[in-house]
Structures are given as C-alpha cells and as structure tokens.
Amino acid sequence: xxxxxxxxxxxxxxxxxxxxxxxxxxxxxxxxxxxxxxxxxxxxxxxxxxxxxxxxxxxxxxxxxxxxxxxxxxxxxxxxxxxxxxxxxxxxxxxxxxxxxxxxxxxxxxxxxxxxxxxxxxxxxxxxxxxxxxxxxxxxxxxxxxxxxxxxxxxxxxxxxxxxxxxxxxxxxxxxxxxxxxxxxxxxxxxxxxxxxxxxxxxxx
Numbered sequence: 001x002x003x004x005x006x007x008x009x010x011x012x013x014x015x016x017x018x019x020x021x022x023x024x025x026x027x028x029x030x031x032x033x034x035x036x037x038x039x040x041x042x043x044x045x046x047x048x049x050x051x052x053x054x055x056x057x058x059x060x061x062x063x064x065x066x067x068x069x070x071x072x073x074x075x076x077x078x079x080x081x082x083x084x085x086x087x088x089x090x091x092x093x094x095x096x097x098x099x100x101x102x103x104x105x106x107x108x109x110x111x112x113x114x115x116x117x118x119x120x121x122x123x124x125x126x127x128x129x130x131x132x133x134x135x136x137x138x139x140x141x142x143x144x145x146x147x148x149x150x151x152x153x154x155x156x157x158x159x160x161x162x163x164x165x166x167x168x169x170x171x172x173x174x175x176x177x178x179x180x181x182x183x184x185x186x187x188x189x190x191x192x193x194x195x196x197x198x199x200x201x202x203x204x205x
Contacts, residue, residue, distance in 0.1 A: 021058045025051035025067060032070055036077065045074035065095040065103040069110045076110075081117045088114045102143075105134040109147050116154040124154055140181070145174035 028051035035044040048070035055064045068091035076084035088111045095107035112127030128151040135144040152167030 021054045022060055022063060025054045025060070025063060028054075029063075029067055029070060032074065036070075036074055039077075041074045041077035045071055045078070048074055061094065062098060062100055062103075065091050065098055065100070065107055068094060069103075069106045072114065073110045076114055076117060081114065084114050085118065101134055101137065105131050105138075105143060105147075108134065109143075109150065112147075112154065113150060116157065121154075121158050128154065141174040141178040145171045145178060148174060 028047045032044040032047035032051070035041075035047065048067050052064060052067040052071065055061075055067060068087060072084045072087035072091055075087055088107070092104075092107040092111050095103040098104070108127045108131035112124045112131060115121070115124035115127055128147060131147045132144065132151070135147050138144070148167045148171035152164045152171060155161075155167060156164035
C-alpha cells in the first residue's frame with residue numbers, strides 16, 4: 001500500500017502540472033482509498049473532498065458520485081454518522097442521475113452502511129439489496145463479495161445470525177471464485193472506487 005501511495009503521489013504531481021483535473025481527481029480517489037484501508041479516515045476524507053472540488057470546478061458529473069461516496073464513507077469511519085448521511089444522500093442523488101451503474105452501486109453500498117449505523121435496518125436492507133443486484137451485473141465478483149461481506153456484518157449486528165452466516169459464506173465463495181479467475185487471467189483491471197476493503201475482512205470469513 002505504501003508503494004502504491006507513493007506512486008499515486010508522483011503521478012498526481014504530473015497530472016497537476018498538466019492541469020488534468022479528472023486524472024488528478026482519480027488519483028486523489030486512489031490515494032484516499034488506500035488511506036481509508038489503513039484507517040486514516042481523516043486524511044482520506046480530505047483527499048476525497050479535494051478531488052470532488054476539482055470535478056465540480058470543471059463540471060465533471062460522471063466521476064463525482066464516486067468521490068462523494070468516498071467522503072461519506074470516510075466520514076462514517078470517523079464516527080460522524082449524521083454528516084455521513086448528508087454526504088451519502090448527495091452521492092446517491094447524483095449517482096441516480098448518472099448512467100454509470102458502478103457509481104450507483106458504490107453509493108447504494110455506502111448508504112447501506114450509513115443506514116445500518118443509524119439503526120434504519122429496513123433502509124439498510126434495501127440499499128444493500130440494490131447494490132447486490134447491480135454488482136451481479138458486473139464482469140467480476142469483487143464488488144459482490146465486498147457488498148455481501150458488509151451486508152453480513154449489518155445482519156450480524158442486528159441479531160440475524162443465520163442471515164449473516166449465509167452472506168458471509170456468499171462473500172467467501174465469491175472471493176474464492178474471483179481469486180481463481182484472476183489467477184487464470186492475471187493483470188485484470190480494477191477501479192479505485194471499489195478497491196476492496198472487503199479484502200481485509202473477507203479473509204476472516
């Protein structure tokens with residue numbers, strides 16, 4: 001992760017020099033995701049905000065929902081649920097106006113986490129179910145595995161141990177299948193939006 005962070009920082013300097021706002025914002029998103037995985041949520045939030053501001057300045061609405069969802073998730077990780085809810089709602093609204101289904105997936109997943117943290121379990125179910133439906137249309141199982149894992153955590157916290165066990169198993173099977181696919185075809189592309197913090201956790205499932 002540290003090498004990836006250093007590489008992204010060097011690349012960011014280059015694209016800042018070239019005044020490429022979209023690539024600069026993408027790299028800030030990459031760096032923020034790494035920091036989020038490392039538990040450095042405050043630093044991640046700042047990078048997500050800087051990237052979002054760049055995109056708003058140039059009117060780029062395609063990538064913006066991803067950065068807004070990142071802000072919401074980083075805020076949630078810092079324990080500020082109300083502020084996360086505000087940011088998550090904005091991400092979800094923009095994602096629903098976009099033709100980028102991956103943006104909607106990310107926004108629904110994060111909104112599910114926020115609703116769970118607020119005790120709005122019915123809403124959390126709806127968000128996670130929607131995210132899973134979208135994820136199943138994706139070419140890889142990475143996003144599905146992450147969502148299944150986070151869904152399982154929500155179910156476990158709410159006392160639904162049977163439902164949680166099913167989702168944990170689902171996350172494990174998806175992750176195993178994805179690992180096999182990657183071994184068969186190494187070097188497949190991935191997007192920063194869902195670099196898999198489920199990686200750090202599905203291993204325990």
